[in-house]
Amino acid sequence: MKYIFVRLQQLGHPFAEFILHLGGITSMLFEIIISLGYPFRKFFLIMKELYFCGVRSIVIITVSGWFVGMVLGLQGYNTLQRFGSVSILGSVVALSLLRELGPVLTAILFAARAGSGITAEIGLMKATEQLDAMNVMAVNPIKRIVAPKFIAGIVSVPLLSALFNVSGIMGGYFVGVILLKLDSGTFWSQMQDSVSLHNDVINGIIKSFIFGVAVTLISVYQGFIAKPTAEGVAIATTNTVVSGALTVLALDFILTALMF
Amino acid sequence: MQTYPVNVKNITFAYDEDCLILKNLSIQIPKGKIVAIMGGSGSGKTTLLRQISGQYTPQSGIVEVFGQDIVALNEKKILELRKRIGVLFQFGALFTDMSVYDNVAFSLKEHTNLPESIIQKIVAMKLNAVGLFGTQEMMPQELSGGMARRVALARAMALDPELMLYDEPFTGLDPISLNVAAMLIKKLNTALGQTSILITHDIETSMKIVDYIYFMADGQIIAKGTPTEIHTTTNPAVRQFIQGKVDGPFHYEYPTKLDYNQYLGVKS
Numbered sequence: 306m307k308y309i310f311v312r313l314q315q316l317g318h319p320f321a322e323f324i325l326h327l328g329g330i331t332s333m334l335f336e337i338i339i340s341l342g343y344p345f346r347k348f349f350l351i352m353k354e355l356y357f358c359g360v361r362s363i364v365i366i367t368v369s370g371w372f373v374g375m376v377l378g379l380q381g382y383n384t385l386q387r388f389g390s391v392s393i394l395g396s397v398v399a400l401s402l403l404r405e406l407g408p409v410l411t412a413i414l415f416a417a418r419a420g421s422g423i424t425a426e427i428g429l430m431k432a433t434e435q436l437d438a439m440n441v442m443a444v445n446p447i448k449r450i451v452a453p454k455f456i457a458g459i460v461s462v463p464l465l466s467a468l469f470n471v472s473g474i475m476g477g478y479f480v481g482v483i484l485l486k487l488d489s490g491t492f493w494s495q496m497q498d499s500v501s502l503h504n505d506v507i508n509g510i511i512k513s514f515i516f517g518v519a520v521t522l523i524s525v526y527q528g529f530i531a532k533p534t535a536e537g538v539a540i541a542t543t544n545t546v547v548s549g550a551l552t553v554l555a556l557d558f559i560l561t562a563l564m565f
Numbered sequence: 566m567q568t569y570p571v572n573v574k575n576i577t578f579a580y581d582e583d584c585l586i587l588k589n590l591s592i593q594i595p596k597g598k599i600v601a602i603m604g605g606s607g608s609g610k611t612t613l614l615r616q617i618s619g620q621y622t623p624q625s626g627i628v629e630v631f632g633q634d635i636v637a638l639n640e641k642k643i644l645e646l647r648k649r650i651g652v653l654f655q656f657g658a659l660f661t662d663m664s665v666y667d668n669v670a671f672s673l674k675e676h677t678n679l680p681e682s683i684i685q686k687i688v689a690m691k692l693n694a695v696g697l698f699g700t701q702e703m704m705p706q707e708l709s710g711g712m713a714r715r716v717a718l719a720r721a722m723a724l725d726p727e728l729m730l731y732d733e734p735f736t737g738l739d740p741i742s743l744n745v746a747a748m749l750i751k752k753l754n755t756a757l758g759q760t761s762i763l764i765t766h767d768i769e770t771s772m773k774i775v776d777y778i779y780f781m782a783d784g785q786i787i788a789k790g791t792p793t794e795i796h797t798t799t800n801p802a803v804r805q806f807i808q809g810k811v812d813g814p815f816h817y818e819y820p821t822k823l824d825y826n827q828y829l830g831v832k833s
Contacts, residue, residue: 434658441618442672442720443647449675 330526333447337455337522340448344456350449354457358419362465365418366411370402370469373410374476377401381477382485395492396499398477402470403500403509404565409557411466412516416549419461420524423454424545427528428538451525458521459514466513508564512557519556520549569593569629570728570760571617576626578612586612587623588784599754599761601771604781605806605815610764611655613781614730617762618652619643630728648676651726655733657717659705665692666701669720676724691719695749711742718749728760729753735767743767747774768807772796780806782815 344351381397427450430436436446474496481487500506524545531541571594578587586609594600602610615621616628619635628635630646638646659668669688673679679687692698695715705713714734721729731750735743751774754761765771771778772792780788780795780803788795788803795803805813826832 430661433661434654434656435660437620438652438654438658438660440620441647441650441652442675443644444672444675445644 326526326530329530330522333451333526333529334522336447337452337525340445340452341456343448344453347453350453351456354453355461357422358415358454358457359461359465362415362418362461363468365414366465366469367472369410369414370407370472371476371479373406373469374398374402374473374478375480377406377473378477378480378485382481382487391487392491393495393499394477394481394487395494395496398481399470399474399496399500400505402473402477403505405557405561407470407473408466408509408513408516409553411469411513412462412520412553413550415458415462415465415517416520416524416553417546419458420520420545420549421542423458423521423524424528424531424542425538427451427525428531428533428541431529431531432533432535432538451529454525455521458524459517462517462520463510463513466509470509504565512560512564515556515560516553519552523549523552568596570596570631571762572627572629573613573616574627574629576616576623576628578609578616578621578623586784587616589626590781590785592779592786592789594760594762595777596760597754597758598776599750599763599774600777600779601763601765601775602779602781603764603766603768603771603806605766608781609784610781611732614652614732614762614764618650618730619647648672648724649727651721651724651729653714653718653721653729653731653734655736656710657705657713659708659713659717659720661705663705664701665697665703665705665708665716668705668716669723671720672723687723688719691722692716694722694753695719696745711738711745714738714742714746715749718746718753722753722757725757726759729762731761731763731765733764733766735765735770743770747771750774766806 377398378394381394382391385391385394385397427436430446430450436450439446439449478489478492482489482492527541527545527548531537571592573590573592575589575591576587577585577589579585590609590613592600592602592613602613604610612621616623616635617630619628619630619638622628622636631649633642633646635643635646659665660671663671666688669691670684673684673687677684688701689698692700695718697712697715697719700708700712700716705716708716718734729750734746734750738746747770750761750763753759763771763775775792777791778789778795779786780800782802788798788800790798796807798804802814804810805815811817
């Protein structure tokens with residue numbers, strides 16, 4: 306009897322933990338929102354973070370986008386050829402990227418490239434008492450450290466996602482038109498016909514904005530709750546990438562169900 | 566009349582319920598004095614300091630800083646109060662992504678509207694006071710441990726605090742840096758009319774500069790007095806600490822319930 310009870314407790318523990326984190330992250334979000342005025346008064350802080358999260362991620366985003374676009378072009382061509390409809394390759398590539406792959410992959414890459422860095426930085430600042438030092442110098446670290454990173458994250462992700470889409474479409478064009486000799490005019494005109502600004506482009510931007518909020522929030526939260534040891538920071542960094550990616554995928558399902 | 570910038574009355578504190586760190590502890594720090602809090606590792610010294618800076622709140626008791634009970638203050642009032650307190654962390658805790666200049670200028674830029682030209686002069690003066698004028702452009706990684714500690718001291722001094730809290734300022738310093746640090750603490754305390762609280766287990770050095778000593782063990786004050794009084798006390802625990810004896814009321818062995826001989830399977 307006691308054994309069953311202990312097992313039940315073990316089952317319930319992760320769930321209770323999850324609820325606890327959900328509460329922690331929500332209260333952190335509110336704290337960030339009320340501190341948003343501060344980084345705008347110290348704009349150089351936002352610039353620095355934008356450079357770190359956004360500018361330094363351009364290469365990985367562009368290259369990944371290019372390869373994803375090329376793969377879409379190849380696979381799309383192979384499949385469409387069977388039905389004799391290779392002419393719609395342009396719209397297939399564009400719609401897959403704009404609606405799903407662009408926002409989702411950008412957010413996941415962002416979690417791995419910038420999110421992990423944010424978590425490690427905050428975690429190490431905690432381990433070396435820098436957050437405590439800031440606190441006793443009467444400066445709230447949420448205002449000074451977290452808020453600028455948050456703003457930089459939610460600005461960068463949609464922009465990077467747009468870059469990913471452009472680069473991906475170019476990759477698809479490269480494979481479809483230049484390598485497989487599709488007609489360039491058909492490729493573009495089919496795309497122009499089927500992509501709607503409101504349904505596809507704007508919804509994609511909304512998605513990536515929401516992903517940006519989620520990934521950045523997870524990154525700063527993990528940094529803040531990291532145990533102040535080498536192992537603790539390592540675990541927190543891994544958690545950022547894992548839970549960031551899972552959250553993005555789950556949110557994507559919900560958003561797709563709502564939008565399309 | 567004697568005033569007490571820090572007045573701690575009967576505080577009790579525990580990180581988790583079954584392990585009390587501070588037990589019904591009271592101390593009074595008179596204005597303008599340098600007071601040392603001594604004791605072995607794990608006796609609760611740093612925890613006590615963090616009560617005074619408002620980082621932790623006690624489960625019961627009162628922590629009065631400049632006449633205000635820190636427990637009853639809201640976040641905003643605590644931040645106001647902290648502008649009048651300087652804290653030197655054990656390893657300096659400099660912001661590693663900022664230069665020495667930006668570190669020292671940090672609280673000036675955050676809490677005052679002074680123009681950059683004035684801030685530059687104040688930073689230069691603070692660095693000069695700790696003997697590090699000219700290091701403004703350096704990054705914390707380029708500094709030695711002793712230098713980093715002195716930059717952190719300059720940073721803690723930036724707003725001319727009335728109360729300074731030092732968390733083990735002498736740990737890990739070579740004999741010269743150690744005397745420099747002690748001299749600086751004494752000099753700044755007198756020059757700025759500060760009150761200082763010093764956490765340390767360096768007896769020799771602190772005896773030279775402090776006015777009063779509280780001796781802590783196991784979350785309680787077990788002895789207090791001027792350095793001479795502490796030096797001549799008959800309290801066995803304090804005597805053991807001062808003389809650094811292995812045998813005495815303090816045990817270095819972990820109080821385990823396991824029997825060593827039985828554990829190894831040997832007959833004693």
